Amino acid sequence: MLGEKELIKLFPNFKELVQPSGIDLPLDKVYVQKGVGSLIDNEKKLPEIEELEGPIFTLKPHTAYLASIDRKIKIPKGYSMLYLPRSTLLRSFVSVQTAVGDPGFFGTLMFMIYNHGDFEFKIKKGDRIAQGVVFEVEGSGEYNGSYQEEEK
Known part of the structure; x- marks a missing residue:
């Protein structure tokens, strides 16, 4: 696991969000599911989603949402x-469910947020919802999947 000095070098666009053992990731947009998805024979068909109006979002009880982070991230080769x-x-009965960030990934992070509680929960654009913890990966290739975005 990498510490603050190395994280600032690797992720200069996140400098103000670096913590002792990771990078805080602020909420940007929240989405609800509006259609059917599937993953039959490893063929991805993502469900349609609809963006909720913000900047304050009310998460209904026992409901899943997608959330994006407020800036794109580039994970350097050799790191995950x-x-x-x-x-x-x-502590508020809300979970953030994620996947692994592969070496070489560039793009917008999308996480699932689920309100497990029996009451609504409010969250605002810019609130820190997750923390990215970075590890060195020896002998790794680079991500070349369908969610890779082009760097400009």
Whole structure:
């Protein structure tokens, strides 16, 4: 796991969000599911989604949402990122479910947020919802999947 100095070098666009053992990831947009998706024979058909109006979002009880982070990220080759929820969300019965950030990934991070509680939960654009923890990966290739965005 990398510390603050190395994280600032690798992720200069996130300098103000670096913590002792990771990078805070602020909420940008929230989406609800509006259609059917599938993954039959490894062929991805993502469901249609609809963006909710913000900047304050009300998460209904027992409901899943997609959330994007407020800036694109570039994970350097030779590093991987695991995303963990902020503890305040967990203490509020809200989970953030994530996938692994592969070496070489560039793009917008999308996480699932689920309100497990029996009451609504409010969250605002810019609130830190997850923390990215970075690890060195020896002998790795680079991500070349369908969610890769082009760097400009």
